[in-house]
Amino acid sequence: MKILVAEKISQKGIEALLQEKNVSVDVHTDYTREQLLEVIENYDAIIVRSVTKVNEELYEKAKKLKVVGRAGNGVDNIDMKGATKRGIIVVNTPEANTVSAAEHTIGLMLSSCRNIPKANNRIKGRVWDRSDLKGTELRGKTLGIVGLGRIGSLVATRMQSFRMKVIAYDPYITDARFQKFGVEKKEKLEDLVREADFITVHTPKTEETLGMIGKDQFKIAKKGVRVVNCARGGIIDEESLAEALRDGIVASAGIDVLVGEPNTTSPLLDFDNVVNTPHLGADTFEAQDNVGVTIAHEVLSALRGEMVPNAVNLPTLARQELEELKSYLKLGETLGKHYHQLEKDPIEKVEISYSGELASMETSTITLALLKGIFETILKERVNYVNARLIAKNRGVDVTESKHSAAGNYLNLIQLKISSKNKTFTVSGTVLGKGDLRITEVNGYEFDVSPSNNMLVAEYIDKPGMIGQIGTLLGASKINIATMQVSRNCHVDRAMMILSVDCEVCKDSLKMMNGVEGVFNVSFIKL
Numbered sequence: 139m140k141i142l143v144a145e146k147i148s149q150k151g152i153e154a155l156l157q158e159k160n161v162s163v164d165v166h167t168d169y170t171r172e173q174l175l176e177v178i179e180n181y182d183a184i185i186v187r188s189v190t191k192v193n194e195e196l197y198e199k200a201k202k203l204k205v206v207g208r209a210g211n212g213v214d215n216i217d218m219k220g221a222t223k224r225g226i227i228v229v230n231t232p233e234a235n236t237v238s239a240a241e242h243t244i245g246l247m248l249s250s251c252r253n254i255p256k257a258n259n260r261i262k263g264r265v266w267d268r269s270d271l272k273g274t275e276l277r278g279k280t281l282g283i284v285g286l287g288r289i290g291s292l293v294a295t296r297m298q299s300f301r302m303k304v305i306a307y308d309p310y311i312t313d314a315r316f317q318k319f320g321v322e323k324k325e326k327l328e329d330l331v332r333e334a335d336f337i338t339v340h341t342p343k344t345e346e347t348l349g350m351i352g353k354d355q356f357k358i359a360k361k362g363v364r365v366v367n368c369a370r371g372g373i374i375d376e377e378s379l380a381e382a383l384r385d386g387i388v389a390s391a392g393i394d395v396l397v398g399e400p401n402t403t404s405p406l407l408d409f410d411n412v413v414n415t416p417h418l419g420a421d422t423f424e425a426q427d428n429v430g431v432t433i434a435h436e437v438l439s440a441l442r443g444e445m446v447p448n449a450v451n452l453p454t455l456a457r458q459e460l461e462e463l464k465s466y467l468k469l470g471e472t473l474g475k476h477y478h479q480l481e482k483d484p485i486e487k488v489e490i491s492y493s494g495e496l497a498s499m500e501t502s503t504i505t506l507a508l509l510k511g512i513f514e515t516i517l518k519e520r521v522n523y524v525n526a527r528l529i530a531k532n533r534g535v536d537v538t539e540s541k542h543s544a545a546g547n548y549l550n551l552i553q554l555k556i557s558s559k560n561k562t563f564t565v566s567g568t569v570l571g572k573g574d575l576r577i578t579e580v581n582g583y584e585f586d587v588s589p590s591n592n593m594l595v596a597e598y599i600d601k602p603g604m605i606g607q608i609g610t611l612l613g614a615s616k617i618n619i620a621t622m623q624v625s626r627n628c629h630v631d632r633a634m635m636i637l638s639v640d641c642e643v644c645k646d647s648l649k650m651m652n653g654v655e656g657v658f659n660v661s662f663i664k665l
């Protein structure tokens with residue numbers, strides 16, 4: 139596997155990548171766009187920060203690309219649809235730099251309202267003059283936070299210790315979150331803008347948030363309002379802010395991010411009551427080490443085909459949740475892999491039932507694992523957690539899930555039912571203890587089989603001598619049987635056996651076994 143590090147990450151991050159065997163890492167943070175487009179076809183993964191545009195133009199050339207690692211939080215430079223369509227996993231590090239971004243926000247707020255950079259420049263020019271440098275206290279002022287997510291909430295709690303009154307506008311979070319942080323909820327952005335002495339934005343850049351603080355908001359803002367943008371360029375519209383600064387509506391601003399970075403021509407750079415930094419929010423030793431090591435581990439996990447907690451184009455899972463789901467993901471994938479190795483008919487419908495303790499869990503990721511297992515056997519490496527559902531949809535497969543609190547004799551049970559035009563196929567399984575998988579049923583035959591890499595499934599007439607004949611043929615092919623279980627269906631005089639064998643069973647051996655009188659089907663299953 140080849141990984142391209144296209145933007146600077148910490149040395150600790152590079153070292154974490156190099157720990158992995160069978161991976162080669164190229165660090166080229168100086169490539170021009172043309173050079174990047176020329177070499178990207180060689181790479182399985184790319185690691186970027188906020189500057190590299192990972193878009194259609196790049197995907198078109200990146201035929202081997204499996205993982206995009208965003209060393210940081212915002213993914214506005216990454217075309218998510220294009221990635222998902224191609225099964226490319228996008229991972230980021232949303233938690234790793236939030237404290238640094240929150241502290242930088244506060245730094246900008248303080249330095250702009252106390253004229254610190256301007257004062258610094260003046261005294262460094264050997265001029266002792268404080269006549270026009272009077273600032274304002276934060277104590278007793280109202281801070282309006284737009285977006286009370288990870289960073290917004292860190293800013294909120296920290297600024298309460300400055301005795302600020304904190305209000306926030308975020309229509310996408312619960313009232314409980316406002317209460318948790320002791321923040322007054324504003325139902326409308328206008329209400330926040332009218333009331334705030336300081337406004338700081340902490341939303342992602344989306345169609346809805348771009349320019350959300352603009353001309354109309356500055357019209358109703360308090361005269362002398364102070365603003366900070368340490369989120370994304372353009373959330374506070376630059377032209378409108380420049381006008382509001384010229385009109386004296388905005389007294390000062392702290393701006394870490396600009397539209398079209400790197401940007402050295404924004405009108406906001408011309409004001410000496412605006413403190414600008416070149417996207418430094420996450421630039422601390424702590425955050426960069428944290429980001430670098432986290433992204434390295436995530437990219438490597440994703441390359442190994444594992445589920446990653448911070449995959450942006452997958453259901454969100456906390457590390458703890460992922461740990462709890464791990465065995466079920468493995469079971470789901472295992473059950474899914476049975477279908478195309480035992481049946482050939484095109485699938486019309488997939489019905490998944492989760493029972494017992496699974497009924498109260500977030501099972502959507504297990505469904506992805508099942509679908510991945512089902513399609514992987516016929517579509518190979520291009521199927522993964524990211525595109526498994528899309529593949530099902532594009533193939534016209536209807537996928538449904540149901541949950542049941544009772545799981546019969548089991549604590550948890552996954553039952554998979556696959557319908558094709560003329561048949562239905564079922565397979566079920568459970569997890570015992572801490573990760574011991576069991577196949578409990580195949581097409582109505584009950585089992586208690588521990589799945590292994592190489593398995594043989596045979597269905598035959600339930601009469602003496604059948605098992606012996608298959609065993610003899612395996613022996614003749616020098617295939618050792620590790621374990622064996624037999625299950626019978628008394629109603630139709632049929633039986634099924636599942637064998638674990640020590641190696642793969644070749645087509646010729648399978649053909650011989652399928653030729654035995656009374657055998658309906660013998661299939662090899664590779665897990």
Ligand code: NAD
Nearest residue numbers: 212239285286287288289308310340341342368369419420
């Ligand atoms: P987050 O996802 O935890 O929080 C974002 C919040 O914005 C969410 O609560 C969401 O509900 C809210 N939101 C979304 N749309 C909204 C809307 N229209 N109106 C009001 N609220 C809305 O994100 P975060 O980790 O707190 O990051 C916030 C921002 O900071 C992002 O833009 C991120 O890219 C940026 N960031 C910048 C730096 C930097 O170096 N300057 C560092 C880290 C993060």
Ligand code: MLT
Nearest residue numbers: 187188210211212235420
């Ligand atoms: C982020 O989104 O994490 C920040 O913009 C920081 C960065 O990319 O360095």
